[in-house]
Amino acid sequence: MDSIxxxxxAFVKLGAFLSQFSQEKIEMKAEIAHNDLFFDGFKHQLKIAQENNSWFTKDNILFAIESWSSALTKNNLETWVAENELxxxxxxxxxxxxxxxxxxxxFHDFLSVLIAGHxxxxxxxxxxxxxxPFLAKYLEYVEESFKGNITFxxxxxxxxxxxxxxxxxxxxxxxxFYFKDKPNIIRKSRNSVAVLTGKESEVDLEKLAEDVFTYFGLGCRSVSKLYVPKGYDFNNFFNGMFVxxxxxxxxxxxxxxxxxxAVYLMSLFDLLENGFLMIKEDESYASPIATIFYEYYENEEDLKIKLHQDKEKIQCIVAKNFIAHEVAFGATQHPKLADYADGVNTLxxxxKLS
Incomplete structure (x- = not known):
């Protein structure tokens, strides 16, 4: 393949192409290369993706595209690549x-493999x-060396x-079992948690609503579980979610x-709900759609130990000055290129493949 x-x-050009598709508006920019070949086609793919999967709303698709557009800058990519000896x-x-x-x-895995030269x-x-597949065609068009090296x-x-x-x-x-004879990264289900202390501002909790509801809570970086101190006032939490x-x-x-x-009520579970979100006391990490599980904690140190012990099940910990490697309120769905899934450095x- 060609030089790094x-x-x-090529990926910077793709980022520029994607910048035309945002939640605010979809608008062709004159300076973007190859729009005559790709702009209308990608617009059509957005429509097909929505029709094929009703969780993929226009807003959610455009949110994902905007995130990738802002990640794929020359500076971001060069900084990321420089952290690894490729x-x-x-x-x-x-x-x-x-x-x-x-x-x-x-997309992150796809980007990593190609950037690494495989x-x-x-x-x-x-x-x-x-x-x-459509974005892969764009990449092949702007970078000759990708041709023949991307297969679906x-x-x-x-x-x-x-x-x-x-x-x-x-x-x-x-x-x-199936891939045991090959070098592999195998990722399992993970969920994200938020640790609340009761001192959060209204703005913190409104930002947390982004972490809870973006992609309907379907992502591994979506918060599905809360840890709250004994006696926590859930009214504050619900006020934040109201946005x-x-x-x-x-x-x-x-x-x-x-x-x-209906399932919870028939099972006589204790619930708190506000018309669009239920919260239920539960030790599990993976909550159903429209539900957040919560658990009380009495001692911050004990909670830190528990979160460390369960680190294989947790993608992000959202908190404010609570624990190392925490993610700020509202930031779970804006990972940087070096925020690897499951903490495994893909690059x-x-x-090291040789």
Whole structure:
């Protein structure tokens, strides 16, 4: 493949192309290269992606695209790459098995494999299969060396040297068996938690609503569990969540809310709810849609120990001056390029394939 600088330049051009598609507006910019070939086509793919998966609302797709557009800058990419020694002498073929829970969820792996100088074999989820192949065509058009090095398949994966696979805890067991003879990164289900102390401002809690409701809470970086001190006043929490009240106007979300509420009421569980979100005391991390689990804590040190012990189940900890590597309120859905899923440095893994 060509030089790393060429590959970075290609992704910078892709970032510029994506900058035309934002939640505020979709508007063609005169200075973007190859719009005559790609702009209308990508607009069409957005429409198809929405029709194919009703969790992929226009806003959610555009939110994901905006996030990637702001990540794919020359400065961001060069800084990220500089943190890792990328000296790939013998390019490998790396298979990626992608999840489909949120739009473009596998893009970071795709970017990592190509930036590292390998070729990529992608098996997409049927829930998210429209956007990435189109963006791959754009990349191949702006960077000759990508041609022939990006393959999408719906068949059984064959002829690859390493694999990055993301799935549920159940599929991860299958992946671990199936890919045991190849260098691999296998990701399981994770959830994100927030630690509240009761001292949060109204603005903190409104920002937390972003962490809870973006992508309907379907992402591993979505907060699905709260830790609150004994005697916590949940009115403050609900007041913060109120900025997202319109989410109940989404039919699919509303159906899940009604269904889960009915199940809880029939089971006589104690619930607090506000018409679009339920909270339930529960030790689990993975809560159903429209529900957040919570647990009380009495001692901050004990909670830190528990979070450390459960680190394999947790993607992000949202907090304010509570614990190392915490994520600020409202920031879970804006990861930087070096915020690796499950804390595994993908670029380091890829640079050591030989």
């Amino acid at each position: 600088q060429n590959r970075i330049t 000296s790939v002498n013998a390019p490998k073929r790396v298979a990626i098995v992608m999840a489909g829970n949120i739009p473009l969820v596998g 070729s990529v074999l992608v098996k997409q989820s049927s829930n998210d299969k429209h956007l990435l 398949t719906t068949q059984k994966l064959e002829n690859f040297d390493a694999v990055i696979a993301t799935g549920s805890d159940n599929t991860a067991r299958y992946f671990e 997202k009240k319109d989410i109940i106007n989404n039919a699919k979300y509303a159906n899940n809310y009604d269904y889960n509420k 380091e893994f890829l640079s």
